[in-house]
Amino acid sequence: MKSIPTLTLALALALPTWISAHDFKVANLEIQHPIAFETPVTAKTGAGYFIVSNTGDTDDTLHEVRADFPMVMLHKSEEKDGIASMMHVDQIAIPAGETVELAPGGFHVMFMGLDGDPFEAGEKIKAILVFEHAGEVEVEFSVEPRPGATE
Numbered sequence: 117m118k119s120i121p122t123l124t125l126a127l128a129l130a131l132p133t134w135i136s137a138h139d140f141k142v143a144n145l146e147i148q149h150p151i152a153f154e155t156p157v158t159a160k161t162g163a164g165y166f167i168v169s170n171t172g173d174t175d176d177t178l179h180e181v182r183a184d185f186p187m188v189m190l191h192k193s194e195e196k197d198g199i200a201s202m203m204h205v206d207q208i209a210i211p212a213g214e215t216v217e218l219a220p221g222g223f224h225v226m227f228m229g230l231d232g233d234p235f236e237a238g239e240k241i242k243a244i245l246v247f248e249h250a251g252e253v254e255v256e257f258s259v260e261p262r263p264g265a266t267e
Contacts, residue, residue, distance in 0.1 A: 142253035144172025145210065150255045152227070152241060153262040155234040162235045163191075164225035164243070164257045169215040176249045178208040183243040186229030193221050202226075210247070225257075235259045 140147040150166040170176055181188050193202045208223050210216050218224050227241070235241070239259040244252050 138256060138258065140253055140255045142247070143176075143250035144174070145170055145176060145247060145250045145253070147245065147253060147255055150243070150257040152235050152257045152259050154237045154259055155230060157232060157234050159230050159234055160228065162227045162230055163220070164227060164241070165218045165220065166255070166257075167215060167217045168210055170210045170212050173212050174249060175212050176210040176247050178210060178245060178247055179206070180246040181225045181243055182246065183227060183241060185227045187226075188228065188243070189226045190223065191226045192223050195221075207248075237261045 139149065146169045148167040148169070150164060152162050152164045155162045164181070168178070178190065181190065190205050190208055191202050192205050193200060195201075205223070208216060208218070216223070225243075227235075237259055241257040241259065242254065243257060244254055246252050
C-alpha cells in the first residue's frame with residue numbers, strides 16, 4: 117500500500133495542469149487560473165482570462181486590473197448581427213453565490229502596449245485585481261500556448 121504523501125504526489129502529477137494550477141483567494145472571492153495566451157511579435161495587445169467565484173452573501177465588483185503595461189482595461193466582446201465588437205467596461209459584477217468567467221468571447225482583461233514584447237508561453241504576468249469589497253489581490257497570469265496554434 118502506498119503512503120498518503122506518495123499517493124497524493126502521484127495524483128497531483130496525474131492531474132491536468134489547469135486543475136493543479138494557480139488559484140488566489142481574497143475575502144469571499146476565489147480567483148481561479150488566471151491565464152493569457154501567447155501573442156505574435158507584432159501584437160500591440162494581449163488578453164487575460166480567469167474565473168472568479170463569490171462564495172459570500174454580498175455582491176462584489178471588479179473595478180480595475182493593474183499591471184506593468186501602458187494601459188490595462190476591462191473589456192467585453194459581443195456579437196450583434198454577425199459583427200463582433202469589443203468594448204471597454206468600467207466594472208464587472210460578481211454576484212454573491214455566483215461564478216463569473218472572464219473568457220474569450222466575453223469579459224476579459226486587455227493588456228495594451230506590448231510594442232514588440234510579445235507574451236511567450238511560460239511567462240508570468242503579475243497583476244493586481246481591485247474589487248469593491250474584497251479589496252486588492254495580487255495574481256499572476258500564466259501565459260499559455262494559444263489553443264489550436266501551430267508552430
